[in-house]
Amino acid sequence: MNLMRGLIIFSGFLLSSILAESVVDLSDSDFDSSVAEYDSALIMFYAPWCGHCKKLKPEFEKAAKSLLKEDPPVVLAKVDCTEAGKDTCNKFGVSGYPTLKIFRNGEVSKEYNGPRDSAGIVKYMKSQVGPSSKDLSSEEVFNNFISKDEVVVVGFFETETDLKGKFIQIANKLREKVNFGHTTSKSVIDKYNYKNNVVLYRPKYLSNKFEPDFVVFDGEESLSALDSFITSNYHGLVGYRQKENMEAFKPPYVGVYYNVDYVKNPKGTNYWRNRVLKVAKSVVGLTLAINNKDDFQHEVSEYGLEFVPDDKPIVLARSLDNKKYIMKDEFSVENLELFIHDFQNGDIEPYIKSEAIPKDNSSPVKVAVAKNFDDIVINNGVDTLVEFYAPWCGHCKNLAPIYEQVAEKLQDEAVSLVKMDATANDVPSIFDVRGFPTLYWLPKDGKTKPIRYEGGRDLNDFVNYIASKATDELKGFDRSGKPKEGKDEL
Known part of the structure; x- marks a missing residue:
């Protein structure tokens, strides 16, 4: 009895020590022995000078504290x-930083390809522990599960059926x-009366009067039908778009950007979301979402806007062909409804991020901006080599x-x-x-897709490439890039 009590105290002390450290530091001397003790571990292989590693470190530490409280705990180490x-690092073939790998009982399970923010790391790693679907063995366990602050999908199975297998x-x-x-x-x-069926429950903080808090599956018993059911209902009429799920929101897309904060200001957050929902309930063929303005400031900047004001949201949209649109009127239910209608019907002009068209474009290298790109590059009637550059780029x-x-040589x-x-400038999507x-x-000819230039970067490399690729043979160079007789040597 005393021995058992001592083991419990020791285990509690060990977990407390790990919690205090959050992320465990491992080295050559203790890596194998330590990792073998962990049921599940996420290991970050890093270099202290690496900028990406420095950026990941605080997110990694925050995730570590949360994951150690899970049952069973997930250890994060570096x-x-x-x-x-x-x-x-050599043993596990680490060639870039940071490299993240998931270990189970001391062995590499898989490469980590999940999000790099704390919430995303936690969600991803929780999905890696235990079975893919949790057994909800009692009403208490069931109620706790559907009370999570995230979407959950529950299967009710009275008997063994094909649906359960799917x-x-x-x-x-x-x-x-x-x-799951x-x-x-x-x-x-018996209490919920779902016999051999699947139900998707939305989190309570997203509850609203425009759509149900849960959706019952009513399709055919197939993988594709279940997949479609979950995908189409997961985010509801107006999703909460975050860094870890942004890939789920495909164009055509309308985003509403404001101070979204379900921790400090859920009432204020839903005040604006409910107004978007009022419009969304009658919209078809469009993805709508609310976005935290600070998390997506880079997107706001892509539309030429410096910031989102604190008083009212702004609305930005992307079409299926990736063109950008801005709702210029002040946010209101009526203005949003009109903007979406015009956006879907192609009745508004897209926003183009562009420098001014150069007044003088007579130098050997022509300057393209977004506003004149088609004229200077696409429809100029000649073969073209175009360079996309950044002013700060050393190369x-x-x-x-x-x-x-x-x-100058080919002028x-x-x-x-x-x-x-x-x-x-906006770069065309092609x-x-x-x-x-x-x-x-x-x-x-305009029919061939643009071909990425992968050749060398000196004068002869470019001339040889252009001479070989030109639609019509160059006047001064043969197809190998050699000057023709009577022409100046390079």
């Missing part, structure tokens, strides 16, 4: 790959995004004089070299620009 954890399959598929539970408890099934600065030389050819500041500089080749 390994310094530049000092005491070099061998461990339910477990969909739970396995969506466990990282959705909380199931019950075979007679008292629960772009190094490329600039070479790019200018190429343009008598039916080829245009163009540059555009991608930080000050170009995938994720870093700088990014260059694309566009044949003059």
